Amino acid sequence: MEVKRNQLSAWLYLLPTIILMAIFTVYPLIRSFFMAFAENYNYMTDTWSSIGINNFRIILGEGSEFLQYLKTTCLIVIISVPISVVLSLLIAVGLNSIKKLTKLYQTIFFMPYVTNSIAIGMVFSVMFAGDKSIVNYVLELLGIGGQNWLGGVSTYGNHASYVSQMTVLLIYIVWHSLPFKILVLLSGLQGIDKQYYQAAQIDSASKFTVLTKITVPLLSPQIAFLTTTSFIGAFKEYSSVIGLFGAKEGATGGHYDMRTIVGYIYASLTDLNVGEACAGAVVLFVIIMVFTLLKNFISRKQIHY
Amino acid sequence: MDIKIVHLTKVFADKDQAEVRAVDDLDIVIPSGKLIGLLGPSGCGKSTTLYMIAGLLSPTDGQIYFGDDDVTKLSPEKRGIGLVFQNYALYPHMTVKQNILFPLQNLKVPKVEALERAQKVADLVDIGSLMDRKPRQLSGGQQQRVAIARALVKEPDVLLLDEPLSNLDARLRLQTREEIKRIQRETGITTVFVTHDQEEAMSISDEIVVMKLGVVQQQGKPQDVYNNPVNKFVAKFLGTPPINMFNAEIVDGKVMIGEEAIAEVPFENQEVEVGIRPEGFEVVDGADSGAFSFVVEQIEFIGRDKSIVARHPNCQTASFRFIIDADIQGVEVGKTIRANVKPNKRYIFHKVTEKNMELSSPEELEVVEQVEELGE
Incomplete structure (x- = not known):
């Protein structure tokens, strides 16, 4: 009797969340799955002609823009995730070994996390765009020579290459994703017993050995967590593209279209191509799921405790 | 190789920038090939001393010599030491074998030789069959052996152990301390270990060093220190x-506890403190013989011996405890009994300096007394 009442009140407490989740998360999830397979879906009348895989055939078919966006997204994932994890690890280890002004440095490194990504994107485009941009100025000084990074009219040509646009985008994404990773790794580092390092010192381990044989394995739970979340995050990359290339995402003004999958989904929705948007979402879902399962399979062997 | 510690001092600054002298002008010599126990209550500076010998802490003042070499400024890895941490600090992600091999890999020992040495040292500490386990799959005692093996595998000149038995249960502790003694004897390596457990230190050390508040009180063979404590703290x-x-009180050369004279000493009249070891009482029959009388409060049989809890108005604690042979008759609860005090089991301590008066020269007792008076 008592148990039953307890259970009842537990469900009662959960009810508001459950209702909200059901309306705004679970239902749309199921619905979008369905809509991905509905052909000629009419958003206004909620009608469709038949159920089939036509939407997928369109977006994955030859000459489809979607494949280009998929390629951009995958490039972002494959390049930015490893770089940002390794970089944040090195910075975290460095920060952890600093004795003075640790708090100040931690604050500085955490700044990008609390700054609006569109604002950062604008700053980046100022830094990179045009003849007089600071990056080109520095490159000229170093004798490397500037580039047309983001398109538009410039002395370096009126078109930016895919590579240079991708470079800027990757720098932006990596830089923006560092603070959270550094924070997680720092707290992980501070949780490691100092005696392991003393033991390693007595065992004549070099700094490099300590990093690779002790710090990284002991941080493996945090590294695995960060790898998973940033894989998923990078597949959903969107706001960085908007921040750098504007709402048109680079479709105009002499630069390449840097749209990502999420960007494509948004654009399709605005064009009322609901079926194609949903099909894109399903493809993204499948990719993320496969990656996550793969990662879980690998990390079961790699995480040490 | 013996270890000489000269005027070693370590000062820590605490939060309020006040100085704490963890180790104060320490002078000890650790003889080659011996097992030495650094003994003292927590906060006496024994671990700090060990960590300075290891090189993980740098001394504020003083020198440490290994043989004839001054190693005071040498970094830990260059000192040729093995250190076993209190909680072992085994690398959790490595197997037993990898843990033991780790120091050898860093020293670039060829693989075949390294494996051979690792197996040899693992067999020495009796974990040769556990090489592929991870530390968390081992019991506390086994983990400790791995830690000792890891410390020994690079064949160091000095082995340092920080509270080696504190993480083990009572039975394992007995077993392991004999094991440590055996390993030390077999390798003949100069070994220093730190403990707050006097029984542990006494049972396995060749010599013990008793410390209090960063200052050495006494160093010597365990039995010597036990039989001839230089001051009240050590006793x-x-x-x-x-x-x-x-x-x-000393009255006319007699040591008086209350009305009874328990011993004769060549000192002037003064108040003193007397310490009597639990085994220092000789219970005698009859109401008039025997120097010392007291009321029996409780009797406990502990196998071969009887432990007697008794009361005396001059005792500094509510009751005191001593041990007599279980065969002795006539001891009953509530009865007043008489006993002689064995002369080698009782110590007379100076009231102010707390030094063992029979082991101190008159100057030693006087000088400190004057300082004490000036302070007042």
Whole structure:
């Protein structure tokens, strides 16, 4: 009797969340799955002609823009995730070994996390765009020579290459994703017993050995967590593209279209191509799921405790 | 190789920038090939001393010599030491074998030789069959052996152990301390270990160093230190059950506890404290023989011996405890009994300096007394 009442009140407490989740998360999830397979879906009348895989055939078919966006997204994932994890690890280890002004440095490194990504994107485009941009100025000084990074009219040509646009985008994404990773790794580092390092010192381990044989394995739970979340995050990359290339995402003004999958989904929705948007979402879902399962399979062997 | 510690001092600054002298002008010599126990209550600076010998802490002042070499400024990896941490600090992600091999890999020992040495040292500490386990799959005692193996595998000149038995249960502790003694004897390596457990230190050390508040109180063979404590602190710190302390007075060369003279000493009249070891009482029959009388409060049989809890008005604690042979008759609860005090089991301590008066020169007792008076 008592148990039953307890259970009842537990469900009662959960009810508001459950209702909200059901309306705004679970239902749309199921619905979008369905809509991905509905052909000629009419958003206004909620009608469709038949159920089939036509939407997928369109977006994955030859000459489809979607494949280009998929390629951009995958490039972002494959390049930015490893770089940002390794970089944040090195910075975290460095920060952890600093004795003075640790708090100040931690604050500085955490700044990008609390700054609006569109604002950062604008700053980046100022830094990179045009003849007089600071990056080109520095490159000229170093004798490397500037580039047309983001398109538009410039002395370096009126078109930016895919590579240079991708470079800027990757720098932006990596830089923006560092603070959270550094924070997680720092707290992980501070949780490691100092005696392991003393033991390693007595065992004549070099700094490099300590990093690779002790710090990284002991941080493996945090590294695995960060790898998973940033894989998923990078597949959903969107706001960085908007921040750098504007709402048109680079479709105009002499630069390449840097749209990502999420960007494509948004654009399709605005064009009322609901079926194609949903099909894109399903493809993204499948990719993320496969990656996550793969990662879980690998990390079961790699995480040490 | 012997270790010489000269004027070693370590000062820590605490939060309020006040100085704490963890180790104060320490002078000890650790003889080659011996097992030495650094003994003292927590906060006496024994671990700090060990970490300075290891090189993980740098001394504020003083020198450390390994043989004839001054190693004071040498970094830990260059000192040729093995250190076993209190909680072992085994690398959790490595197997036993990888843990033991780790120091050798860093020293670039060829793989075949390294494996051979690792197996040899693992067999020495009796974990040769556990090489592929991870530390968390081992019991506390096994983990400790791995830690010792890891410390020994690079064949160091000095082995340092920080509270080696504190993480083990009572039975394992007995077993492991014999094991440590055996390993030390087989390798003949100069070994220093730190402990707050006097029984542990006494049972396996060749020599013990008793410390208090960063200052060495006494160094010597365990039995010597136990039998001839230089001061009240050492006397009280060693022995279970602990020594019994009485307020006493010297009158005309006689040590008086209350109305009874328990010993004769060549000192002037003064108040003193008397310590009597639990095994220092000789119960005698009859109401008039025997120097010392007291009321029996409780009797406990502990196999071969009887442990007697008794009461005396001059005792510094509510009751005191001593041990007599179980065969002795006539001891009953509530009865007043008489006993002689064995002369080698009782110590007379100076009231102010707390030094063992029979082991101190008159100057030693005087000088400190004057300082004490100036302070007042």
